[in-house]
Amino acid sequence: MSPTTPRTYRAGTLKEALSRVRRDLGGSAVILGTREVRRRRLLGLGERELIEVTAAPPDDRTHPPQGAPLRAVSMPRSPVAPAALHETDPPRPTRPALDDRLGRLHESVDELSRAGRIEHLVVDVPAWLAGTYAHLLDLDVPEPMARRLVRIVADSVEPDEAHQPEAIDAALRRAVALNLSVAPPIAGVPGARRVVALVGPTGVGKTTTVAKLAANAKLSLGLRVGLVTVDTYRIAAVEQLRTYAEIIDLPLAVADAPDRILGALSDLGPVDLALIDTAGRSPRDEVKIRELADFLAMARPDEIHLVLSAVSGEKSLHAVVERFAPLGFDRLILTKLDEADRLGALLGVVSRAGRPVSYLTIGQGVPDDIESADRDRLAALILGQEAVFA
Ligand SMILES: Nc1nc2c(ncn2[C@@H]2O[C@H](COP(=O)(O)OP(=O)(O)OP(=O)(O)O)[C@@H](O)[C@H]2O)c(=O)[nH]1
Ligand SMILES: [Mg+2]
Incomplete structure (x- = not known):
């Protein structure tokens, strides 16, 4: 040889x-x-x-x-070329x-x-x-x-x-x-109402995350917070959010049609932060995603956060990002990091989505199991160099 x-x-x-x-x-x-x-x-x-x-x-x-x-x-360059990875030519x-x-x-x-x-x-x-x-x-x-x-x-x-x-x-x-980009936490300025909507597939943790965000904004930042739900498909969904609203002591309004959403937002009264919870949509259901787009077009939120579960596989995460793209989301929230065995797939998904990560959620507990995204911490979690819970 x-x-x-x-x-x-x-x-x-x-x-x-x-x-x-x-x-x-x-x-x-x-x-x-x-x-x-x-x-x-x-x-x-x-x-x-x-x-x-x-x-x-x-x-x-x-x-x-x-x-x-x-x-x-x-080597031929890969089609997955994350913006932040500046390759020097070999x-x-x-x-x-x-x-x-x-x-x-x-x-x-x-x-x-x-x-x-x-x-x-x-x-x-x-x-x-x-x-x-x-x-x-x-x-x-x-x-x-x-x-x-x-x-x-x-x-x-x-x-x-x-x-x-x-x-x-x-x-x-x-x-x-x-290779990761992160966004600062939602900025609530007293007196200037900020509207933030969470969207994503079913069961990824949207409602729980809305409750965590609301509780932290009220209890830690002292903001006046209100909740709106457009999830009227299931009575249980409205009740779930209502329960959180009662526990945290927040106003809640329900919008059952796109043309009701502005009314629902004003029903909240003077708030610094209005969080909109939406019904989970299957990435395959284009009609329901379009419906959601109608709600958002009326609400004109300042920020739309796409919620992705770390438990989902790489392919389905890419499909979610692609199918929800027409909604114009600006941030990613990564949930259930505590449940996932491996987090490496998130790296490709976050790069390809081209939107910064705003929050990580690490458990079912409201309001504690949420962190504002930090690049170094997220990298350490993905690499298994740090545990979700210290
Ligand atoms: N382990 C873990 N469970 C979570 C986390 N976030 C949410 N969950 C759980 O996931 C389940 C679904 O959460 P929901 O907040 O109802 O999810 P959703 O996206 O609002 O669901 P739909 O409204 O049905 O689309 C609940 O049992 C939550 O307690 C998390 O970060 N870690
Ligand atoms: Mg929900």
Whole structure:
């Protein structure tokens, strides 16, 4: 085998396979691909799944000294290009021979990929960050973003820190934080009524979040708060909000048609903050989303917050963002962070939504289980570096 021929490594987990790569090819090996393979067990005991990693040894001429960040070989840019992730173009290999060799390597990897045999191309993950890359995938961070984050880490960690897990964790947290945008808490100015509406799919926590926001605005900020519900589909929904309104001692008005919403807002009397709770809409139900748009067009809120549950999968979160886009939401509220096993998918969703996160909710408790979004904290939560509850 020539020293530059890609080699394959199989193990029960990606982490294990990557550590074999590191042991065999060293810290600057280039990971070319990963895939799942099934192996028959002996004695007819069914099959077992293995992870296969294809890796190539580093090229002395293009790789930095050991421990220094590996420069990426050129890859097509991902369509998921978060605005805040400023990629620097990887330096081009200088030698034509190397270009040629890499070109051929890419062709064969592309071919394998087209044939469905390699699921993830990770040409530019240096082996010393392979564990970090595997961790990001474990957290459900979308693959192209995981690759890009690892490259940012590779570029930002000093060579002498490359073997310090704390330095890598800190760089990763900074890279993730850079990729998140957050909004300040709702600003309630006494005497100037601010109207804020929460929208989103069914059961994500809109009403509970309205109650948390209302209680905090009244109890901590001393604002005069009123609630409006346009959820008249279910009597129980109006009753749920009415119960909170009574406990917190707030005025509540109900709007059962778009042309009633301005009346409902003025029924609240003089308030500094009016929070509008809306009925959950299935992202598939375009008619109901249009109806909601009619309510909002009449109410003309100062802010519309789209509520997303961290428990939902990446695809359904993207679908929600897309389907609710015509409502013109300006903020995202991420709920149920306490219930989700992994938060990595949120990273891609928040980037793609292109709207800042305003609040995180971390439990059912009213009014305590809510935090104003903070970039560094959210990054730490996503990476599992901090727990939801300290
Ligand atoms: N674990 C956890 N549960 C939450 C959180 N926020 C809300 N819930 C729970 O989720 C459930 C649904 O909450 P609601 O506030 O009624 O949700 P909704 O979006 O108003 O629901 P619809 O009006 O039916 O669309 C309730 O049991 C809440 O207690 C949270 O941050 N964490
Ligand atoms: Mg509700």
